[in-house]
Amino acid sequence: MEQANLPGYRRVLLLGRHGLLGSDLWSEFDRRKWSITGPKRGEFDPLIEADRLRLARRSLGEFDWVVNAAAYTDVDGAESHVTEAMAGNAILPGALAASCAQTGWKFLHVCSDYVYDGAKGSPYTESDPMAPLSIYGKSKMMGAQNVLGTLPEAVVIRTSWLYGVHGRSFPRTLVEAFEAGKALKVVSDQSGCPTSTRDLARVIADVIAMGPAGGTYHACGPETRTWHGLATETLTHWCSLAGKDPPNVEACTTHDWPTAAKRPASTVLSTAKLEALGIAPMRSLAESLAEFARSLRDEKTPEG
Numbered sequence: 001m002e003q004a005n006l007p008g009y010r011r012v013l014l015l016g017r018h019g020l021l022g023s024d025l026w027s028e029f030d031r032r033k034w035s036i037t038g039p040k041r042g043e044f045d046p047l048i049e050a051d052r053l054r055l056a057r058r059s060l061g062e063f064d065w066v067v068n069a070a071a072y073t074d075v076d077g078a079e080s081h082v083t084e085a086m087a088g089n090a091i092l093p094g095a096l097a098a099s100c101a102q103t104g105w106k107f108l109h110v111c112s113d114y115v116y117d118g119a120k121g122s123p124y125t126e127s128d129p130m131a132p133l134s135i136y137g138k139s140k141m142m143g144a145q146n147v148l149g150t151l152p153e154a155v156v157i158r159t160s161w162l163y164g165v166h167g168r169s170f171p172r173t174l175v176e177a178f179e180a181g182k183a184l185k186v187v188s189d190q191s192g193c194p195t196s197t198r199d200l201a202r203v204i205a206d207v208i209a210m211g212p213a214g215g216t217y218h219a220c221g222p223e224t225r226t227w228h229g230l231a232t233e234t235l236t237h238w239c240s241l242a243g244k245d246p247p248n249v250e251a252c253t254t255h256d257w258p259t260a261a262k263r264p265a266s267t268v269l270s271t272a273k274l275e276a277l278g279i280a281p282m283r284s285l286a287e288s289l290a291e292f293a294r295s296l297r298d299e300k301t302p303e304g
């Protein structure tokens, strides 16, 4: 049977394929034997009209889904690079949604828990109002609004606290700081749901395979941690592989650790809406973190 005739076969245009999440999305789509087109930033830019025209004329190909994992993700940098953050996170997704409205392709966009102010005191549901504290959060909120305002059939996946082996993330930075012998101090008064990009890629592929009604869906790991809790657990997994004693990680408060961008205190997300679709929840944090630690070790231990 030809690949294109396989049940569930999809043709996907993936933006941000070299990023933390984009790399695992590529692997997941590839594992499912889907056709993937993943132009680099210089090869295709949805902010340039000529490139949007190429998309509309189907010069890049014919697709079932366009998936946007591209974003300006420097949360602190966004405070002083407002134009870049707004272009990448607010305007770009809206432009892609408009192209999809023209071509009839389905669109999936990735959003962030930092659209919430973190003061709710219980898990956020998709209908809770957005009230971002930072430029990054505001740009991501505007992106989601632009997407659904332009193309209500689009799917917005809102996720949180990503980690994976193919890019920069808090667990990687922490392991590298530990290996460099640095003293470790981490905030213990911000909480969220750490999410493995490998697990999120599986969920996103399941969503694409299913093609649910348009709207926002929360998708994140099943457990809540503070940054300090995540740090301690990451190093426990890392040290058990390396045969070392886990270090002491000093806890501090947000007040003790000033950053350019204000961060929400708690952005635990309810994933009930996604689960009601029949999509399996992600693995436990212990399972995903153990896999992350093994992959990081394999990367840092060249064969031979």
Ligand SMILES: NC(=O)c1ccc[n+]([C@@H]2O[C@H](COP(=O)([O-])OP(=O)(O)OC[C@H]3O[C@@H](n4cnc5c(N)ncnc54)[C@H](OP(=O)(O)O)[C@@H]3O)[C@@H](O)[C@H]2O)c1
Pocket: 015, 016, 017, 018, 019, 020, 021, 022, 040, 041, 045, 046, 068, 069, 070, 071, 072, 073, 087, 088, 092, 110, 111, 112, 113, 140, 159, 160, 161, 162, 163, 167, 168
């Ligand atoms: N990281 C987290 O903890 C987190 C948490 C919640 C939500 N999210 C969301 O999850 C999504 C994926 O995040 P990530 O951590 O995987 O991001 P990432 O590692 O920073 O990757 C983003 C990718 O987007 C590309 N990109 C940026 N601006 C672009 C533009 N104007 N045109 C084309 N490509 C562009 C980057 O390309 P270059 O390599 O060329 O810069 C990079 O490959 C984003 O929507 C983010 O907001 C992330």
